[in-house]
Amino acid sequence: MIQICLNCLLLSALLLLISIGLNIIYGISRVVNLAHGSLYALGAYFGYSMVSYGVNFYAALLLAPLLAGLCGVVLERLIIEPIRHRDMTYTLILTYGLSVFIDGMFKFIWSDKVQFIQMPSSLRGTLNLFGVHYPNYRLFVLAATVCVILGLLALLEKTKLGMIMRAASTIPEMVSALGVNMKLVHMGVFGLGCVLAGIGGVIAGPLLSVYPMMGSEMLLSCFVVLVIGGLGSLRGAILASLLVGTAQTLGFVFLTDFAMVIVYLMMAVILLFMPKGLLAEGKFD
Amino acid sequence: MATKLLELEDVHTYYGDSHVIQGLSIYVNKGEAVSILGRNGVGKTTTLRTIAGLTPLRRGTVRIGGKDTGHWPTHRIVKETHVAYVPAERNVFPGLSVKENLKIGEQPPMNGSSGSRWTLDMVYEYFPILKERHLQDGSTLSGGEQQMLVIGRALMGNPEIMLLDEPSQGLAPIVVAKVAEIVKQLCALHGLTLVVVEQNFRVSYKLAQRHYLMDLKGQIKRSLTNEEWAANEDIVKKHLSIDDGCVEKKDSECRQVPAPSEAPSGAAPGGPGAVSK
Amino acid sequence: MRKGLAVCISVLLVLTMMPLRPAVAADPIKIGVVVTLTGMAAQLGIDNRNGILLAAKHKGTILGRPIQIITEDDEGQSETGIRKAEKLVFKDKVVALSGVTVANVGQAIAGEADRLNVPFLTTNVMTPKFYGLHPLVFRCGQVADDQMTVAQVMGILKDPDLMKRSWYVLADDYAWGHSCAEEFIKLATEKGIKIKNPTYDNAALNLVDWSPFVSKIISAEVGGVYACLRSPVAPRFVQQAADFGLMEKVKIIGGTPSEAALEAAGESVVGLIGTCCWTWDIDTPKSKAFAEAYWKEFKEVPPSQGAQAYTGAFVLFNAIEKAGGTDPKKIAEALKGATFEGPYGEVRISPKDNCMRTPVKVVVAERAPKNPFGAKIIKKVVASLTPEEVGPAE
Numbered sequence: 001m002i003q004i005c006l007n008c009l010l011l012s013a014l015l016l017l018i019s020i021g022l023n024i025i026y027g028i029s030r031v032v033n034l035a036h037g038s039l040y041a042l043g044a045y046f047g048y049s050m051v052s053y054g055v056n057f058y059a060a061l062l063l064a065p066l067l068a069g070l071c072g073v074v075l076e077r078l079i080i081e082p083i084r085h086r087d088m089t090y091t092l093i094l095t096y097g098l099s100v101f102i103d104g105m106f107k108f109i110w111s112d113k114v115q116f117i118q119m120p121s122s123l124r125g126t127l128n129l130f131g132v133h134y135p136n137y138r139l140f141v142l143a144a145t146v147c148v149i150l151g152l153l154a155l156l157e158k159t160k161l162g163m164i165m166r167a168a169s170t171i172p173e174m175v176s177a178l179g180v181n182m183k184l185v186h187m188g189v190f191g192l193g194c195v196l197a198g199i200g201g202v203i204a205g206p207l208l209s210v211y212p213m214m215g216s217e218m219l220l221s222c223f224v225v226l227v228i229g230g231l232g233s234l235r236g237a238i239l240a241s242l243l244v245g246t247a248q249t250l251g252f253v254f255l256t257d258f259a260m261v262i263v264y265l266m267m268a269v270i271l272l273f274m275p276k277g278l279l280a281e282g283k284f285d
Numbered sequence: 286m287a288t289k290l291l292e293l294e295d296v297h298t299y300y301g302d303s304h305v306i307q308g309l310s311i312y313v314n315k316g317e318a319v320s321i322l323g324r325n326g327v328g329k330t331t332t333l334r335t336i337a338g339l340t341p342l343r344r345g346t347v348r349i350g351g352k353d354t355g356h357w358p359t360h361r362i363v364k365e366t367h368v369a370y371v372p373a374e375r376n377v378f379p380g381l382s383v384k385e386n387l388k389i390g391e392q393p394p395m396n397g398s399s400g401s402r403w404t405l406d407m408v409y410e411y412f413p414i415l416k417e418r419h420l421q422d423g424s425t426l427s428g429g430e431q432q433m434l435v436i437g438r439a440l441m442g443n444p445e446i447m448l449l450d451e452p453s454q455g456l457a458p459i460v461v462a463k464v465a466e467i468v469k470q471l472c473a474l475h476g477l478t479l480v481v482v483e484q485n486f487r488v489s490y491k492l493a494q495r496h497y498l499m500d501l502k503g504q505i506k507r508s509l510t511n512e513e514w515a516a517n518e519d520i521v522k523k524h525l526s527i528d529d530g531c532v533e534k535k536d537s538e539c540r541q542v543p544a545p546s547e548a549p550s551g552a553a554p555g556g557p558g559a560v561s562k
Numbered sequence: 563m564r565k566g567l568a569v570c571i572s573v574l575l576v577l578t579m580m581p582l583r584p585a586v587a588a589d590p591i592k593i594g595v596v597v598t599l600t601g602m603a604a605q606l607g608i609d610n611r612n613g614i615l616l617a618a619k620h621k622g623t624i625l626g627r628p629i630q631i632i633t634e635d636d637e638g639q640s641e642t643g644i645r646k647a648e649k650l651v652f653k654d655k656v657v658a659l660s661g662v663t664v665a666n667v668g669q670a671i672a673g674e675a676d677r678l679n680v681p682f683l684t685t686n687v688m689t690p691k692f693y694g695l696h697p698l699v700f701r702c703g704q705v706a707d708d709q710m711t712v713a714q715v716m717g718i719l720k721d722p723d724l725m726k727r728s729w730y731v732l733a734d735d736y737a738w739g740h741s742c743a744e745e746f747i748k749l750a751t752e753k754g755i756k757i758k759n760p761t762y763d764n765a766a767l768n769l770v771d772w773s774p775f776v777s778k779i780i781s782a783e784v785g786g787v788y789a790c791l792r793s794p795v796a797p798r799f800v801q802q803a804a805d806f807g808l809m810e811k812v813k814i815i816g817g818t819p820s821e822a823a824l825e826a827a828g829e830s831v832v833g834l835i836g837t838c839c840w841t842w843d844i845d846t847p848k849s850k851a852f853a854e855a856y857w858k859e860f861k862e863v864p865p866s867q868g869a870q871a872y873t874g875a876f877v878l879f880n881a882i883e884k885a886g887g888t889d890p891k892k893i894a895e896a897l898k899g900a901t902f903e904g905p906y907g908e909v910r911i912s913p914k915d916n917c918m919r920t921p922v923k924v925v926v927a928e929r930a931p932k933n934p935f936g937a938k939i940i941k942k943v944v945a946s947l948t949p950e951e952v953g954p955a956e
Contacts, residue, residue: 011770112600113823124805133806138773138805160389166378177363178363181361208771217770252766
């Protein structure tokens, strides 16, 4: 029972880590970034390369996401910023193309093989929790996710930067009329989203393996989380990840064949009665 | 001669394809309070937005403090010339507390600025109600409180010029009077330069010393001082076409712009009728 | 800035579109190879292609003419596979098609056999549907699903420890997984092997977190797991099961992942039981020679799929030689009953159903002894099965 609960939490944590960046980018900059999955994969690949060259796993967990974030910033400046003021369809098509391009680049640089990021030996083995053995690494993933989310909340709630980000999600024009360079905000937010995706990638690496399509495969689940939780709502994303992660895990335990059906059914029902998701779009909180 | 802090010369602005402002030229001296009067849709708000760089300038020049800011991005104009734009829709940030709504406007004063530096406490002194509600979500405040909040937010940036768009919009007369009183004090005590756009021209009269009468497409028909206005109330009245305007307008809007002479003298501090005592 | 980027992208596009034209002497024998080089199955596709390239190199010439291998990527899609096969046959004028990594592409191309009208010998498609499918369609190299299932059941029967255990069955949720699980359950029950969940569990194809199944297996208190999972997915399941400490109590049998996938997963796959035709553990001169040649050519751990494709391609080359030309019917005739002594012993194409009969090994993933390939994991042979044991009967 404890094991099943932890399993639910773990899947929720992974979904949350990856979808949260997507959510922040949409919430603040109103960009639906279809390349987000690819940036998650990019973080995983950076992490994989670092760890296989002997970099400490924890150092890679810090550095690889930053590198992914840097790539995100460059992409934002070069590709998204010039078409920001056009219709959303442009960014959709462009970021989709970008994801295809990045996924293709993985093949060139890292080949099409399925790889694993080597787990640090300190996180191998299992921990006895009230008579149930649970893998240390999974517990680490849970703890790390909680830290990341708390850190993010602190950034958003306690700092001037967070204040600006929250304000920018509602009335961006007024934020620039207060002397803030919105271009920098958009760039920073995109970078932050990519850092979060990168953290997800490195953390998932030892568990879910690393391969070129890993991001694009994950993107669909992220959008389910986003749509259920309400586009651009941080609390909604947390709630929705828990819902989707739990429904999927329990589904596999008790209903096996219908687990995925349940998730999509849940999405359909929620959209039918709450078309904007559980916590509706609007201000980013 | 007083120095011109803000100067617009032959300004042309578009919204998409529509040529909203066609050759506007106005100026505002340092420390002066100026109002722009005109009917709905003549381009008053667009003028303020153009100064703040929110609506792009197509032709002409905008000079603030001697700097040619016409094609600067908004954030640069605000940072380097300390223009504070207070829009008619107020734009209180929902999801931010009152205190956060004030803090987000915080900016160091301009180099060589004489005025004292604005702090949260100073803003609270002017608007005690904001201190009372500092933890409340800004968007849950009443209209008047929101207006105070956005003026406070503008002050936190230590502005040199304040662009005030329709401060009385949607407010009860008693609240309008209070807001107008505070703004008047601010200008007097802090040497703030003010450009105000108002439907309620009693407020304009009270706040500003000089008035531009704006007609369609941003054309300035004439400019007049308070003394000239008091002497020729009809000019303003005719300009705003109050009588025939009411045929098109909703009743509530009409009541906000009573002719100065009709205003009850006691309840209309600062109206031309009250001034000419 | 944008202009610069556009130029860069265009240059890249042009570069990738430029056909590779190796300088080849006049009038080569052209063989078309369709493999999956994109997506999850890409590693298998690469191993297949490499095996065929190595076979062409070793064969040298057919009837005095050089061999030209033209490779196309089907991206794992049936539609793409057919398009690429058409391009190879009608534009490049290949005399035979080979390779093919995944079943859906194999079936799609086989379905067009009449129109394509060249012999098609797959080196990796495992579906039993290929038995006697079409006079021009053959399988040689990889065993069929039914042969694999038989080998796996035989593997259990031959080991008293495995025989004692009760088994939990887990399958990928699509046609192949279903038939694989059902076949195993049917055969195992006949042989007296205990199956814990005769209705078996289906795992969604895009499943990333296997913990729900691991938890179910732990609480079912079984001694073994039979996993019909695709080769690229299996290590992920095994790795996660190992995290939970499952490998210490439970034996896992399944289709063995590729060597590259085992290397990537590392230590945690130790103990995984599977079957294959070839592993570099096979200690015969031909096997050793193949392993060394593969390592020399590609600098990768010599893979099962490579040896299998190598074998299949060699059989095809020999048949063309025997046919004395490129007439499709004559090549097909020569393929029927063809035998070849390859890296894993003698394989034979049954004239009855055009599919291979071969010896099969039961293997266990173990920590590798010191080896020239730098491999950490070896597929250790624990039992050898004869072609007669594996079947099917002719």
